[in-house]
Amino acid sequence: MKKILGCFKTYLFYVKILVVVTIASAFIPVLNPLIAYGEEDHHMLFSIFADLGGIEKYFESVLSSFSLMGNVLYVMMLLFYVGMVCYFCGIILLLGKGQGGKRSIFTGSLIFLMVYLVLFIVYFSINRELYQNANELISSAADVWFHIPPGIYYHFILALAVAVLSVLGSGIDFKAVWYGMRLNWIHRFKGGVHPTPHKNTRSKPIETLPPQKEMIYPLLQHIGAICEPCVKVGDYVRVGQKIADTSAAVAAPVHSTVSGTVTKICDWDHPTGNRIPAIIVENDFEDKRAECFQESCPDYQSKSPEELIYMIREAGIVGMGGAAFPTHIKLASGLGRVDTIVINAAECEPYLSSDHRVILESADEILGGLEIVRYIMGAAHMFIGIENNKPDAISLLHKKLAKSHIKVVILKTKYPQGGEKQLIRAVTGRVVPSGKLPADVGCLVLNVDTVIAIYRAIVTGSPLMRRIVTVAGHGVERTGNVHVRIGTPFSAVLEYFGYKPSTKKLIMGGPMMGSAQYSLDAPVIKGTSGLICMTKEQLTMDRDVNCIRCGSCVSACPMNLVPSYIAQYVKNEQFDQVEKLHAGDCIECGCCSFTCPAKIPLIQYMRIGKQKVNEMKHQTAGGNKA
């Protein structure tokens, strides 16, 4: 580390020296042909030959666009001064330890490179023309090169050195950049925003929170139907025992994560904002394990994909990215249709770092889980899509996957890179048609943490019982990532990190798509990827003003919709127009609200519009049936 820092310092040191040399020598006429002859004649370049007699006339006949050339040089002159300003600002910022100095110097060096390259080309082409016309001035082929003023070479080399050194000094991982560029040049999604990442917790190892006395298991921890409890008050439950299940198709069972007695089954505060039935278990701290742990099968290839999918269902696995869609349904619906599996490690939400830490700390389990998923789906291609702001995770995955068929795809850091359709577009180049599912284009997207859960369910027989939660924000004394048993109340997690009463808003999930909490009694559920405590200073609570028609929502929308018009039509209750503008395709990522300078809550209007459009579709579908 010290060595790298030392290197970094020396690079910057040379950059500073070279910049000072450039500034000092820029106005010495011998060293800079641009300013050398500028004062008497604005065709400064050509007047270097003026004393040779009549040669300017000759140029005019050689180069028909003579005066255009003069104008090009004018532009170069202006650019030269812009570059000087960049250098000046950069060196002042660097010396004063200000921000942006390196970038300013880099920009300046690029400008200088361009200016002197153009000058070089102009001189070179003139000299070549002269040589071809057998002018006595350029007698040999070597003179074509030698009759270019040395100042051009001098400044070109200086600028090149500054550019190269400042790039080397910036500590960029070129391999990662090159890899990411190769993919991003071809495949990327349109739109998106760049929220401040705030990912300070990514360097903090995962801690473990001890289980609490009272654990709460809501019967709805996924998208779909509410489960029915299969235990009674007073029953003894063990770790990993299934305590609620349902026969409904879209659902995942709920398991106990501690051993103890069921004390209550009642309505309880739920992170989605409702009160939903929950099973409350009093922990006896003995961690007696249920029999499901014996059902592990490390040789999963002896079982059929359907059996494995059933095991995944019984383990209660849902998508761990936050939406919590039951994984077994996703797998079952894709059977036989999916040829590409995309693992979502983008983690594009600000603040959250739980997936990042999981990759760093349990990479082997991910690889094991990937092999299982590959066996189940029989897919040919596997990609791990990861944003380029996680260089340590990328290099670890590169190392682990060096000889593997699984490809790591480095993605641009941009929200919503982790959105399903956007991720598929960026990684595979396929576009999921409007109203269709990823399986319709042969893709399956799984979160990294889901893959780990699958691995544990199949290989160790453990159901989904733990959740990595990122705790961040100004409302806690220290931030970090913590391993929490599902069912732990928020208050216990937050107290572990020093909850401050100055917290004004508690968000479950990331700040872009997470839901604000009204109660600290609600428990950690399967989709709780983070708990963000925001104080008053972190909140932006501006009143909305007129739409100024800036169009930033249009350029930010990753689904290519027109949020400002949709919002206007929703306000006017013209829902037929809303449908024409495809509001039903909205993925509710919140980019439009984030970027709106008039602070209009566009996403809320979009949600209303989407809901109304879907209702209208249902009505017409029902009408057709009748």
Place this chain on the structure above:
Amino acid sequence: MSELIVSSSPHSKDHRNVSAIMGYVLIALSPAAVGSVLYFKLQALLLILISILSCVLFEFLYNMICKRKQTIYDCSAIVTGVLLAFNLPSTAPLWLPPIGALFAIVVVKMLFGGLGRNVFNPAIAGRILLFISFPQFMTGCWVAPFDSVSAATPLAYLKNSSGELVTITSKFTVGDCLLGNVGGCLGETSAALLLLGGIFLLYKKVITWHIPVSFIGTVAIVTLLLPRYNDISAIQYMLYHIFSGGLFLGAFFMATDYATSPITPVGRIIYGIGCGLITVFIRYFGGYPEGVSFAILLMNCFANYLDKKTIPVQFGGERRVIWKTKSKD
């Protein structure tokens, strides 16, 4: 324990609001403003200040009289004021900008519902009102920078050079037009300073490239193709057209005005092309030497319509069929 706020996502928002955007526009206009003060001295400074003050004052008074929420803090009136001043010649009397400001702010902007609801660009409407009502002050008395001798604008030379002996090349070089060493309105003389501001706006993502590129590009292509009366080359003719007059001011600062331009990318390109075509046709065929402001005002009418006709295809949606092929049955 304190009360927790519950609201809908997203919980963090971009810090850029309307006044920050207007602030960026003002920063982008400042090089040209400094340039105009350098070229035209005190008169330019006074005109700009009076124009800004009167715009802000009229908006303040309108809101006060109509008992509306005060909107002067969004700084849009300042931007209108600067743009209006930029459209005045340096010889304009000091009572001229308040008249333009009254029309621009009260009639064109506030009566339509304030910022964002106006159909026409206030600064351009104000300029055109002055242009039509007070032609003696608005045209025909240009002075060259620095030496204050009367001089015609480059565009006037381009227009008249068919019959007269004086050709434009003997008066100004293209470099003069670029740097602003020509006669003209306060803000539009120096294309380079305006370009600097425009690049700043593009870099800060306040404006997108669509309108400036299509506007200037159209002017460039059409002027290359037009027949010329004098001896200058096609490229020179094009460069004079691009760098002189209000083209850069219009393309970067006035045509890109949010409220009066389309919001879809395709709509913006069509809008820019329309502005460019009308500009060149007025300059070439029309009675006035300059047509940028009329072009933008005319295209303002189409902004909303262009939006509706160029709604982008949603991600994963089917491509819109522009030319219907005959169906199979």
